[in-house]
Amino acid sequence: MASGSKVTLKSSDDEFFDVTEAVALECGAIKNMIEDIGISSPILLPHVSRKIRSKVIQYCKYHVESQKPGVSEDEIKSRDQEFVKVDQAMLFELILAANYVNNQKLLDLTCQIVADMIKGKTLEEIHNTFNIKNDFTPEEEEEIRHENQWAFE
């Protein structure tokens, strides 16, 4: 296939969007679909909204561009850091999307940001900051703390 070939993506809100094949291939799941059905029909991405799709495509474009010679590691890193300056809800949506389209680099980037947010926090801080419910019974919680005693000391 010609390197400038266009691939059409269709998102959950029925919008069509064209990208170059190189950009589309950045996502493992899309790559698999292209290998199976080719690029003549639109690739359906029902779980990805327009907004998220356009962010993911922006990321894929950056990475195709950064493979050209002359782009430094530092430039890539600082672009990545700018890219993930989003609100928490958007960050989780990006994680879901990266997981869904199987773009490991984007998944690692977004997960690293969340990891930096949770590192070193106490359990109470985690429950409060991320509004996560502790669904253990007191006995279950005691068992887990016991299994991981060394970490709590």
Added chain:
Amino acid sequence: MENSSERLRRQKHAINMEELPENCISTILSFTTIRDICILSAVSKLFRSAAYDDSLWNKILPQQCYQILPRAVDPVTFSSKRELYFRLCDSILIDKGTKMFWLEPSTAKIGYMLSARELSISWGENQRYWHWGARNDSRFEELAELLLVCWLEVQGQIDSRLLSENTDYRVLFVLKLRVDPPHYGWGDLPIRFSVTTPDGKQLESRQLLMERQRERRRIGGGWMEVVAGEFTTRVAENDDNFHIKFCMEEVEKQNRKGGLFIDGVKIEPKAT
């Protein structure tokens, strides 16, 4: 770009961390520390499941572990990679009980201890000078007891490729001065300890064993761990030499000395 009503709509249905699939939580956890992973197991059932996932602990376990398992004295059984990890943190005897292997829990770094049998002891096979026997407080089946020598020379080495890469290590001689019958000859006698790295560089020190023993007694007694030196493992640069050599000796004054137990030599990752 997103307008304000789109943003409001998105934030109303804003997804919560709990709605992420388990594999995403595992990926997030893989970027935290091992200690964090264990603490975060207690956040919720989703976190526990993600934190106990094999794929996560597979990344944490050093590759060398799989070569070690067949060498274990007692077969290591495990129903998950996490279980394997913590079993190795408890330490296992390998190579017919001549060595001990473990992982440091918070860093997954490899530690080894060589038993006295694994060391080269000058005159070690001479029953007038050295006695080999068992003791309750030994880590191994046999340890060495110095009865009497003038020439004290105990050497050993380890292949640095068995250890964790890019890690700071300390070499420690695990020793005890005998109480009954009493040890003798060690007063004011500096013992030379050294560690030599593959590039030929040598670090040495002279230490008084009675001083080390006194320090140990102050914190409750037991085995002294005398630091022979330190080194840092590097990614293998040339194929020539990867041995770390270490030595404990007194061959200058050569006065008579006796009553020293040697349990072995520990090669331990330095605490960060």
